[in-house]
Amino acid sequence: xxxxxxxxxxxxxxxxxxxxxxxxxxxxxxxxxxxxxxxxxxxxxxxxxxxxxxxxxxxxxxxxxxxxxxxxxxxxxxxxxxxxxxxxxxxxxxxxxxxxxxxxxxxxxxxxxxxxxxxxxxxxxxxxxxxxxxxxxxxxxxxxxxxxxxxxxxxxxxxxxxxxxxxxxxxxxxxxxxxxxxxxxxxxxxxxxxxxxxxxxxxxxxxxxxxxxxxxxxxxxxxxxxxxxxxxxxxxxxxxxxxxxxxxxxxxxxxxxxxxx
Numbered sequence: 001x002x003x004x005x006x007x008x009x010x011x012x013x014x015x016x017x018x019x020x021x022x023x024x025x026x027x028x029x030x031x032x033x034x035x036x037x038x039x040x041x042x043x044x045x046x047x048x049x050x051x052x053x054x055x056x057x058x059x060x061x062x063x064x065x066x067x068x069x070x071x072x073x074x075x076x077x078x079x080x081x082x083x084x085x086x087x088x089x090x091x092x093x094x095x096x097x098x099x100x101x102x103x104x105x106x107x108x109x110x111x112x113x114x115x116x117x118x119x120x121x122x123x124x125x126x127x128x129x130x131x132x133x134x135x136x137x138x139x140x141x142x143x144x145x146x147x148x149x150x151x152x153x154x155x156x157x158x159x160x161x162x163x164x165x166x167x168x169x170x171x172x173x174x175x176x177x178x179x180x181x182x183x184x185x186x187x188x189x190x191x192x193x194x195x196x197x198x199x200x201x202x203x204x205x206x207x208x209x210x211x212x213x214x215x216x217x218x219x220x221x222x223x224x225x226x227x228x229x230x231x232x233x234x235x236x237x238x239x240x241x242x243x244x245x246x247x248x249x250x251x252x253x254x255x256x257x258x259x260x261x
Contacts, residue, residue, distance in 0.1 A: 003032050004042045011049045026053045026060055033063055044068055051108050062112060070118040070160075073139035080144060080153045082109035088148030113156045117163040119177065127168055130176040137180055151188045158192020162200070171229055172222055182231040190237045197241060209249035216245035 007028060029050060032038055047054060047062035054060045069076045083106055121133025137157075144153035164177045171178070181190050197219070204211060219242035227235035 003028060003035070004039055004046070007032065007046045007050075008042060011046065022053050025050060029054065030060060040064060040068070048108070048112075051111055061115065063118075065112060066116050066118040069112075069116055070120045070122070070136075073120070073136045074143070076120075076140055076157075077143045077147070077149075077153070079109045079113055080149050080156065081147055082106055083113055083156075084110075084149050084152040086148030087151070114159065116156070116160050119161060119164040119174075120157075121176070122165065126165055128165060128174040128176050133176050133180070154186070154188035155192040155195075158189035158194075159196040160192075161189070162193045162196035172225060175229065178226060178229065178231045178234060182234045184233075186233070190234060194237050194241050198244075206252065209252035212245045212249035212252060216242045216249060218242075219245065 007025070029046060032043055032046065043064040047065045051062055054062045069079065119128065119133075120136040121128050121130070123129045123132070140153055140157070141150065144150045158181070161177055161181065164174055166172050167174045167178075169175075173181075180186060181193060183189075201215070219238050223235045223238035223242060226238060
């Protein structure tokens with residue numbers, strides 16, 4: 001495909017692309033992402049090299065890479081290795097790379113994982129296939145434990161699972177995902193999810209506590225539903241998040257919009 005070849009040429013620094021703006025390259029990538037006949041491996045390479053241009057605030061994401069991560073646990077583990085140092089002090093092949101290049105690659109990998117929101121194991125109908133999700137998770141746990149990066153991997157996964165679909169029975173979170181998050185060894189995963197929920201609010205204005213009370217109720221309702229479904233550990237963390245917003249609401253009710261008591 002001509003478009004694929006052109007963007008690969010841009011990666012190589014071809015002179016013909018010297019005058020092409022970042023906005024134009026981003027638009028070309030969007031077009032490529034929409035093509036069903038595109039070479040998936042080539043698109044992944046292009047998204048990786050131009051990751052800084054695929055900013056979700058501009059409604060551009062490395063969706064092909066995100067889907068590859070969600071479908072192939074080895075790819076997820078690869079990017080975890082690039083983004084994080086081993087807790088066991090293990091060395092990796094990329095440790096011998098130029099320090100500046102290594103830092104750029106690590107930053108790129110962390111950016112990719114931080115923005116990843118495609119839940120593993122989701123089928124064509126948008127629902128989680130339990131066996132596929134569990135097989136993906138088992139592979140990741142095994143490989144990342146061996147590489148000394150299990151906690152980091154579980155934290156990144158937890159952030160992603162904040163976007164997991166609802167269960168087919170109406171529970172706000174798929175039960176296979178909820179079961180994984182509720183595990184005794186799933187603290188890092190749960191913290192990752194709670195962190196993503198907290199950060200998803202973004203910027204906001206002063207409301208005298210009204211907005212905080214609304215958010216607190218939302219997470220309290222989710223905690224109640226997930227508790228009644230039998231996932232007590234996950235419910236406890238959601239309840240703590242709800243309480244933090246409740247406390248913020250109380251503080252805001254006592255001060256004016258400029259902080260005066």
